[in-house]
Amino acid sequence: MTIRSRIYLKTNKIEIFILSGFLGSGKSTLLAKLLDFEKQQGRQIGVIMNEMGQVSIDSKVISNEVPLKELLNGCICCNLQGELSLQLKTLIEEYELDAIYIESTGAAHLIEVVDACTHPLIIHNLEIKGIITLVNAKQWRDGKMSIRLKKLLKEQIKYANIIILNKIDTIEEGELDSLINSIRQVNPNGHIIPSTHAEIDPNIVSLSTVSTIENRPKELNVNEHAHLHLETLAFPLNSPIHRIEFEKWLNTYSGQLYRAKGFIKLIESPGIFLFNYSYGFSIFERCKINNSYPQTLVFIGENLDHKEIETMLLKIKSS
Numbered sequence: 001m002t003i004r005s006r007i008y009l010k011t012n013k014i015e016i017f018i019l020s021g022f023l024g025s026g027k028s029t030l031l032a033k034l035l036d037f038e039k040q041q042g043r044q045i046g047v048i049m050n051e052m053g054q055v056s057i058d059s060k061v062i063s064n065e066v067p068l069k070e071l072l073n074g075c076i077c078c079n080l081q082g083e084l085s086l087q088l089k090t091l092i093e094e095y096e097l098d099a100i101y102i103e104s105t106g107a108a109h110l111i112e113v114v115d116a117c118t119h120p121l122i123i124h125n126l127e128i129k130g131i132i133t134l135v136n137a138k139q140w141r142d143g144k145m146s147i148r149l150k151k152l153l154k155e156q157i158k159y160a161n162i163i164i165l166n167k168i169d170t171i172e173e174g175e176l177d178s179l180i181n182s183i184r185q186v187n188p189n190g191h192i193i194p195s196t197h198a199e200i201d202p203n204i205v206s207l208s209t210v211s212t213i214e215n216r217p218k219e220l221n222v223n224e225h226a227h228l229h230l231e232t233l234a235f236p237l238n239s240p241i242h243r244i245e246f247e248k249w250l251n252t253y254s255g256q257l258y259r260a261k262g263f264i265k266l267i268e269s270p271g272i273f274l275f276n277y278s279y280g281f282s283i284f285e286r287c288k289i290n291n292s293y294p295q296t297l298v299f300i301g302e303n304l305d306h307k308e309i310e311t312m313l314l315k316i317k318s319s
């Protein structure tokens, strides 16, 4: 059995929708509307809310019926990434959910939130279906922000498959087209929806999801978002790999690999290792877990060459 065909035996994944956007752009407003919609559809939804402060304000508006986990006093992408993975695992184990909505803080780097959702412990239970970024129309039009903030907003726009240009009541009607064009320059493929009070057709979220599934080649192990440049490849492994050869490959890979991680066995040393790679650094940490623990490697990046990675893995694993 090949590496890829094994992956497709996994079914019943819980859908993940990540809500992003700078502070006050309208994430909670949108979340409330999407939850109403989901309730009408009879779907079981869980929510994870991340707020920078110690006390959650936004979560108070969520109905008691909705399983809710709060990540307070920090940002998923800075110090709560592991916590998000754990909360996702808890929600998966405690409830029978159709989908989980994650509201990130306004400062979150989307790539780190996606990263937490693709932890090797949960990746096979989840499927990221929507990355929705809200943009405050006036803030974007004015452009009065630090280079750093501009970079963050651009990043949040770039990695979304749906961009909601919210608060258009705060700009002139004639300014809308040029704002849409400037967003399109950052993300040419995302679905851009102008709105006031996040009044969008909630079906757009699920419809974009459906087309993503249909577009996905069935035989490939690619958690790919058709309108996103970011993709995640996960490979189960059934034998140890050669650490030195693997690191050599990582250091010379010419593609845009932002992150790699997993639980693996190495030819060089016994035991199971937690592997982490980011920004050119690899770390292998021996784990105190059962030796029969399933091995998985996850790669996150842009335009990843899955064939090349699969070939590399076949080359570096023990026969």
Ligand SMILES: Nc1nc2c(ncn2[C@@H]2O[C@H](COP(=O)(O)OP(=O)(O)OP(=O)(O)O)[C@@H](O)[C@H]2O)c(=O)[nH]1
Residues within 6 Å of the ligand: 021, 022, 023, 024, 025, 026, 027, 028, 029, 030, 058, 105, 106, 166, 167, 168, 169, 170, 195, 196, 197, 198
């Ligand atoms: N004028 C106007 N106000 C809006 C619009 N959408 C949301 N708001 C208001 O803007 C404020 C912030 O909205 P939220 O939905 O809390 O924004 P958020 O992104 O969750 O905010 P954070 O918690 O800071 O991340 C609220 O008072 C909303 O009612 C809009 O389209 N126009």
